[in-house]
Amino acid sequence: MLKDFQGERDVAAILAAGTTLAGAQKSPLADGVPFVVVPEGYKVEHVFERDESPARAIGLVKLRDVNSFVNYFNRQKRPESLIYASLDPAKILGVIDDHRAYGTEFTNEDGANWRQFRVEFAVPASREWKVWTGKDRKALNQLEFAELIEDNLPDIVTPDGSTMLSVALNFEASKEGNFVSAARLQDGSTNFVWKEDVNATGNKIAMPSQITLEIPVFENGQPSPVEARIKYRVKDGALTIWYELVRPHKVLEAAFRSIWSQIEEQTQTTILLGSPE
Template sequence: MTYSTPLEATFEGKADGTQAIIDIAQAAVAPQALEPGKVHVVALGRGQFQQIDLTGPQHTGVPARKSGTTVVRDVDSFLAYFDKHGDESTEVYADVESRTITAVLDAHTAAAARWGGHRLELRLRATSAWRAWIGADNALMSQGAFAEFIEDNLVDLVEPDSATMLELAQSFEATTSAEFQSSQRLDSGQRRFSYTEDVQAKAGAKGDIVIPATLTLALRPFEGCEAYRVTARFRYRLDRQKGALTLGFKIERPEDTLSAAFEDIRTLVDDGTPEEIAVLNGAPARI
């Protein structure tokens, strides 16, 4: 048998001489570095290839997209982050049940789907003053405990003013050992409690304490919001057998105050975002 070239003789006996030529040529190629940010196809020999994807952030050092939920506590922080990352297709949802406002910064456009994974949430947090008054709402306390509570929260009182309520608190503290015998509702709506002191220094001394029918408070339900006028009605229980008086208050419709505060915050967000972006009533789709 004769061969037209030496190369043909080299591959005598191989099932596929052409494939062998390709294998030798591939082996002779010098290794080359693969460029990050691209998808490469590498020949492994004998007709086999491998795809190598170097587009991920671990190769490029750049995240593929914005993602995650940022939580803020007030409207100013919400609008600052929104201005930096939002666009004309961003969607904003106000959830009255959870009292949160959420912006989906990469929401779907009218023409194309987007990831919807970059979000901003205004998660309102109750103030310490609101928690204190709500925590003691509708609970009867001893004279001493009630006096201490009033003294600790004088700054929230509007009517009666703090000076009047401080004097009342001090009266309750001074009569913790007295026996309260009767109560009388006055024409003004106030209530007068009559007591008798039975201590060695003031044996048989008698006196009265008058408490208002209601308290008017100025409370901020959420951090970063304005104060709202809140009405609380005095409550009491007089145990005539023991001469013991317990006191408390009942806040009128606190849920209405929370709803009003949330609606005002929603309005501030609506006014601070672009006109074409409406604040929707509800919650965004889960991801």
């Protein structure tokens, strides 16, 4: 009987120990995440739904403009926080819990940090930039080119709006005719000659060799001047016309650098070119 009683006590002790382990245990690690030991295979499981607040901040915050990024980063930043920038695609990324500097206050550590609390500003292109870069170097007929000019007339600053509107209307009027020639003038512009029939008097459309746009590269950004060269081809009575933006990548880079400088100044944080992995 004594032996059976001792066996019962041993079983009770084992069950009590198991019950103790089944409760959430406080982790001795720096992040303080509680855990439980599950009987099947004695696997350690972390418990994230627990106290009033998490042991550390994690997550990715996605913002849509410079001011929102600056306000959020300044609210959360720490001495170790860093900002990274990449141009293709245009993006600003703040890592709030980045690695700490080695050899400062952490004498027994290498400064490693979680790098899991981030704020991102994927800089969106403006509607105007999408329109003009989307049609860049794409051949259009005269009606398609006329519609492009009419729909985006406020973006063209040279020649003036009335001149470009006249060009667009003349192109629309030529839809039933045939283009018979194109002559470059001394001022660099081109006269396109078209006829409604073989016996009709030729009509002329003067087209500048180059136009200047003034459009924002990014949403809510300041307008930037962009040059566009006009190209054309007349074949079998049909006109094909297109434009080629002049070094648009440099315009994009300059606009991005402006955003870069604004964020550096307002966050008092030097931005690094690249991205954390």
